[in-house]
Amino acid sequence: MSPASGGEKLSTAEALELLASETRYRLLRAFCESDLGSDARIALPELLETISETSTEGGDGPGSESDRERERLAVELRHNHLPRLDGRDVIDWDTEADTVARGPTFDELRPLVELIDEHGDELPERW
Secondary structure, three states, X not given: OOOOOOOOOOOHHHHHHXXXXXXXXHHHHHHHHOOOOOOOOEEHHHHHHXXXXXXXXXXXXXXOHHHHHHHHHHHHHHHHHHHHHHHOOOEEEEXXXXXXXXXXXXXXXXXXXXXXXXOHHHOOOOO
């Protein structure tokens, strides 16, 4: 698939592909739920903490399970999820500043993210 660029709209298939990953869905949901302005940038460590599913019950010390899980998620974000979303202009990822903002096509995915969020209890488990 070719990335959306130059004002191209995302196809339905592209939108569903981007939402197929739970991590990307949680990242986009975090932006939907954010009360920050549309141009606001979020530092990647802050975003990572927001979308992390790890529990603090196992301990948060260095080498703990939650620490390893956050590191794994950080690697996945940098090498998979952020490049995909940035390549389709859903987010704007500044690799030098290590920040993320909503991209030009973010609002095309917003209704789908909100629909999934509102009707999550009606979907099969693990959706």
